[in-house]
Amino acid sequence: MRKVAVVGTGHTDFAAESPKTEIEMFCEAATEAMAECETGPEKIQALYCGNVFGDFAEGQGMIQSYIANELGMHNIPATRFEGACASATIAIRDAFMWVASGFYDIVLVGGTEKATAMGTPLATRTFAMGTDAKYEFAAGLTFPGFFALLAHLYAHTYQVPMERLREQMSLVSVQSHFYGTKNPHAQFKHKEITVDQVSNGFMVASPLRLLDCCPFSDGAAALVLASEDAAKKLTDKPVFITGTGQASSPRLSAQAPYLPRLRAREISAKQAYDMAGIGPADIDICELHDCFSIASIIAAENLGFAENGTAGQLWEKGETKINGQIPINVSGGLKAKGHPIGATGASQTCEIVRQLRGDLADTGRQVDGAKTGLVDTLGGDGTIANLVLQSAW
Amino acid sequence: MEYKLSFRQYHKGLIKNKLLGLSCPRCGAVTCPPQMSCRSCTAYDLEITELSGRGKITTFTTIAVAPEGRESEAPYIVVLVELEEGPWIMGNLYDMDPSRADLSLIGRQVELGCRVYPGDRYSDGPMARPAFRFV
Numbered sequence: 321m322r323k324v325a326v327v328g329t330g331h332t333d334f335a336a337e338s339p340k341t342e343i344e345m346f347c348e349a350a351t352e353a354m355a356e357c358e359t360g361p362e363k364i365q366a367l368y369c370g371n372v373f374g375d376f377a378e379g380q381g382m383i384q385s386y387i388a389n390e391l392g393m394h395n396i397p398a399t400r401f402e403g404a405c406a407s408a409t410i411a412i413r414d415a416f417m418w419v420a421s422g423f424y425d426i427v428l429v430g431g432t433e434k435a436t437a438m439g440t441p442l443a444t445r446t447f448a449m450g451t452d453a454k455y456e457f458a459a460g461l462t463f464p465g466f467f468a469l470l471a472h473l474y475a476h477t478y479q480v481p482m483e484r485l486r487e488q489m490s491l492v493s494v495q496s497h498f499y500g501t502k503n504p505h506a507q508f509k510h511k512e513i514t515v516d517q518v519s520n521g522f523m524v525a526s527p528l529r530l531l532d533c534c535p536f537s538d539g540a541a542a543l544v545l546a547s548e549d550a551a552k553k554l555t556d557k558p559v560f561i562t563g564t565g566q567a568s569s570p571r572l573s574a575q576a577p578y579l580p581r582l583r584a585r586e587i588s589a590k591q592a593y594d595m596a597g598i599g600p601a602d603i604d605i606c607e608l609h610d611c612f613s614i615a616s617i618i619a620a621e622n623l624g625f626a627e628n629g630t631a632g633q634l635w636e637k638g639e640t641k642i643n644g645q646i647p648i649n650v651s652g653g654l655k656a657k658g659h660p661i662g663a664t665g666a667s668q669t670c671e672i673v674r675q676l677r678g679d680l681a682d683t684g685r686q687v688d689g690a691k692t693g694l695v696d697t698l699g700g701d702g703t704i705a706n707l708v709l710q711s712a713w
Numbered sequence: 714m715e716y717k718l719s720f721r722q723y724h725k726g727l728i729k730n731k732l733l734g735l736s737c738p739r740c741g742a743v744t745c746p747p748q749m750s751c752r753s754c755t756a757y758d759l760e761i762t763e764l765s766g767r768g769k770i771t772t773f774t775t776i777a778v779a780p781e782g783r784e785s786e787a788p789y790i791v792v793l794v795e796l797e798e799g800p801w802i803m804g805n806l807y808d809m810d811p812s813r814a815d816l817s818l819i820g821r822q823v824e825l826g827c828r829v830y831p832g833d834r835y836s837d838g839p840m841a842r843p844a845f846r847f848v
Contacts, residue, residue, distance in 0.1 A: 440778075441780070441781035441782075441784070442781050444778060444779070444780045444781060445780040445781040445782070445833075445835070448780050449835070453835075453836070454720050454746075454840060455720075455746040455802075455803065456803050457780075457836075457840075458830045458840035458841070458842040459791050459803050459804050459805050459830075459842045459843070460776060460779060460780070460783055460786055460789055460791060460805065460830070461776075461791055461803065462776055462778065462779065462780055464776075464778065465774050465776045465791055468774035468776075469772045469773065469774050469791065469793060470772070471774075472772045472773055472774065472816060472819065473771065473772035473793075473819075475816060476772065476816060476819045482815075482816060522777075523775070523777045524776075524777055524778045525774045525775065525776045525777060525778065526774050526775040526777075526814065527774075528774075570748075570752075571746075571803075572793070572803065573746075573793055573800070573801040573802050573803045574748075574752055574800075574801075576771070576793070576795065576800070576801035577795075577801075579772075
């Protein structure tokens with residue numbers, strides 16, 4: 321298997337009610353990524369695109385082929401990946417495998433989404449399509465509801481008093497908004513929030529309130545991947561994908577009695593760590609899937625950064641900030657950067673690559689000297705993927 | 714291989730307050746709601762069994778923001794229930810004011826009732842759902 325590097329990154333602004341189409345947003349991110357490594361469309365051999373709700377948002381299916389054409393990559397194979405919020409991450413993992421195998425040398429991968437075009441009621445309905453349509457949606461389960469069930473189970477299982485968990489969850493959102501103000505692409509780049517605002521916001525699904533939840537978002541992100549040999553000609557700072565993992569979960573009720581731990585994430589993360597030959601202590605920076613505040617706390621435990629029942633303390637002690645033990649979501653995360661779900665995994669990966677290259681100096685969110693980063697993306701909770709990225713200069 | 718206990722059969726049973734599941738001759742585990750393989754040992758050769766419908770609440774949430782078309786249902790309580798026979802299933806709890814649901818619900822004993830969600834344009838028909846009440 322060959323080594324595979326990220327040689328170019330592109331990222332649009334994340335926003336509500338973007339005036340751009342999903343195809344336009346993808347193409348803007350893609351051309352930025354291609355310009356970074358001076359790679360024209362004639363060199364791209366295949367396209368991998370995460371997109372979840374284009375059918376509902378714009379009436380556009382099969383978006384991947386139109387994107388390839390728009391970019392002048394005529395007739396190359398283009399494939400759409402649907403793994404709910406993890407769509408782009410599983411696209412990156414597949415793109416990685418095609419290059420690692422030797423089948424392609426240079427490929428384009430990313431994701432695009434225009435969730436706000438659906439409006440909140442339809443978006444809530446379509447996002448709920450990631451739950452089990454027959455045996456869970458019947459009861460009226462929504463996505464906030466899914467993590468709300470886990471939040472109460474978490475408090476009960478680990479005997480964390482609800483008041484303390486409430487405060488910890490609020491701290492997660494407050495930190496994300498703090499760093500979001502330092503990310504010019506963030507949906508909430510102008511909005512800092514307080515613990516009181518989170519803890520007293522209107523209830524969405526108890527105990528989760530409005531500011532525990534990431535927003536609906538529009539946006540795109542893209543990467544150019546290249547084999548080690550090809551990468552040498554394209555960049556001085558290749559960031560290698562050294563570990564990947566992916567695993568699947570059944571419907572929520574069938575994950576008992578493992579809950580509130582998410583077994584599939586533990587399996588996926590172990591695959592990625594083992595492949596890279598590292599462990600959680602080696603990670604300098606992590607972008608994890610904070611679709612809801614409680615999801616961050618559970619993720620940090622599943623990924624090995626804290627014992628079960630204790631990850632909220634990382635945020636209490638500031639250990640998740642840029643100078644802390646494990647900087648988490650210093651991009652603003654899904655919460656403040658935004659969560660255009662088909663693009664999120666590419667956005668997280670883009671952020672980690674830019675961190676490892678040291679591109680973010682002077683932004684107030686650069687983790688100095690970061691060499692190894694982890695991407696964690698949870699789709700519904702049925703699809704989970706992880707990537708380990710490492711700098712090599 | 715024919716599906717042993719289809720969604721439609723499960724749905725028809727639930728409407729009559731009969732909770733159907735699958736028992737595994739190989740390992741003895743009970744699987745509910747139904748699926749092709751045993752949740753414990755992955756065997757396919759399962760037998761239909763009727764469950765008691767009794768269990769205890771393991772977690773809950775009160776949903777205030779409902780999906781499109783279901784706004785009039787909110788607020789409503791969603792629960793996970795650990796059945797006497799082992800599996801967990803999802804349902805609703807209609808026995809109390811949703812605004813008063815708190816952690817004291819966890820561990821409460823409940824028994825099965827049924828309500829039918831009529832479905833929407835994406836649902837391919839109605840779906841019975843467990844509607845629990847306190848024992």
